Amino acid sequence: MKILCIGGDKRMIYAADQLSAERIFMGNYPEPSGKFDVIVLPMPLTRDKASILSPLAGTSVTFNIILQYAEKNARIFSGGNCEILEKLCRENGFELTDYLSSEPLALKNAVLTAEAAASILSQNGKKAVFGSKILITGYGRIARILAKYLSTFGGIVTAAARNPSQRTLAEIDGLKAVDISEISGKYDYAVNTVPAHILSNDFFEEFDGTYMELATLDGKYEKALCEKNGIKYISANGLPGKHFPKTAGKFIAEEILRLM
Numbered sequence: 001m002k003i004l005c006i007g008g009d010k011r012m013i014y015a016a017d018q019l020s021a022e023r024i025f026m027g028n029y030p031e032p033s034g035k036f037d038v039i040v041l042p043m044p045l046t047r048d049k050a051s052i053l054s055p056l057a058g059t060s061v062t063f064n065i066i067l068q069y070a071e072k073n074a075r076i077f078s079g080g081n082c083e084i085l086e087k088l089c090r091e092n093g094f095e096l097t098d099y100l101s102s103e104p105l106a107l108k109n110a111v112l113t114a115e116a117a118a119s120i121l122s123q124n125g126k127k128a129v130f131g132s133k134i135l136i137t138g139y140g141r142i143a144r145i146l147a148k149y150l151s152t153f154g155g156i157v158t159a160a161a162r163n164p165s166q167r168t169l170a171e172i173d174g175l176k177a178v179d180i181s182e183i184s185g186k187y188d189y190a191v192n193t194v195p196a197h198i199l200s201n202d203f204f205e206e207f208d209g210t211y212m213e214l215a216t217l218d219g220k221y222e223k224a225l226c227e228k229n230g231i232k233y234i235s236a237n238g239l240p241g242k243h244f245p246k247t248a249g250k251f252i253a254e255e256i257l258r259l260m
Contacts, residue, residue, distance in 0.1 A: 001037045004069050007054035007061050008042025008079075009241045014249025015040065019256060024069075035071040040256055043079020043100050044238075050084065063088055070094060077256050097259055105255040109240050110141035112248055116239035117142075117214060118149040121189055124234060125210045130154030132188035132209075137180065139166035142214060143193040147175055155189075160198075197221050204229050212236050 003021035005012050016023040021040065022032040042053050054061040063084050066076065073093055078085060079100045089096040099105060122129050134155045136143050147157045151174070159170035159177045170177035178184075180198055188209040192198055195215040204211075204225040211226050212234040213219040219235055226233035240248035 002034070002071075003038040003040060004032055004036040005040045006042075006065060006069075007052040007057065009053075009055050009238075010245035011241045011249040011252060012040070012042050013056075014246045015252040015256070016249075018250055018253030024065075032069065034069075036069050036074065037071050038075045038077065038256075038260070039066055039070055040252075041076065041078040041085075043252060045078050045080035045085070045100070046082055049082045066094070067092065075260070077259065079252070099252070099255050099259060102255050102259070104258075105251060107141060108251045109248065110145050112240035112244045112251075113142050113214065113236075114145035114149055116243040117146055117191065117212060117236055118153070119243075120234060120236060120239075121150070121191070121210065121212060122153065124232060125189055127188050127209075128154075129189070132156065133186065134158070134189040134191070135160060135183065135187040136191045136193065137161070137183075137198045138193035138215075139163075139170050139177075140193060143191075144169070144173065146191065146193075146214075147173065150189075151175070158187075192217075192222070201225065204231065207231055210234065 003019050005016040005021050005023045024031055044053055046053050052061045052063060066088060075095045075097065076089055077097050077099050081098045086096065129150055130153055132155050134150055134157045136147055136157060137160045139159045139161045147159060151157050157175050159175050160180050160183050161167050162180050167177035183203060186206060190207060190209065191212045191214055193214045195217055210232045211222065213222055214236050223233045
């Protein structure tokens, strides 16, 4: 079976190594030749929904490149999905699998994200995490693991979530839990894991700590409020690929092999 990895960041280099796969648009590697039974696309798949995310290529890589390398009835594994890719696979008889939707892989990536986030926070605050009051908005995979890490460091963590089940889970984990509307008091650190504008202007006016954005937001709103109030703002997107590319690549390869 011939496998080709197209695009992506350093994670995909390590994933290709794990899969013993050829690769394209990865720095100075030679372009592959022939057709491939399996094509692995990066995680995340795309930023503009029109091209494959390829930060190492230095150029835009369109989805049509798949047609150049895919065997008839090839399997396409993608770290996400978009309408263009779905249409291309449907029209050409390719089997499309979104490995990003895998719960085991999501949990592994959550661990890497939380570990990197905890490390970054511990080096970018006015106070040590130990003894600090920390607010985490949301209590999904990443938030829960991050709360565990920060609590282990001695942080006093409060989880704020609209979902009563998430608040109950936080309480079971030994944390204080509040509804988003009930956030009050002063914190030394605040971490947002919800892809929405959660914290109010009043919160930022009273906040005198470090703010981290872990959600899939552009963060302009929160960043502007931080700058206005003299708050340290940390944008923390794509932490697994930036901080642990070898491990993140290994996890991707393991999931591809499991799905195959």
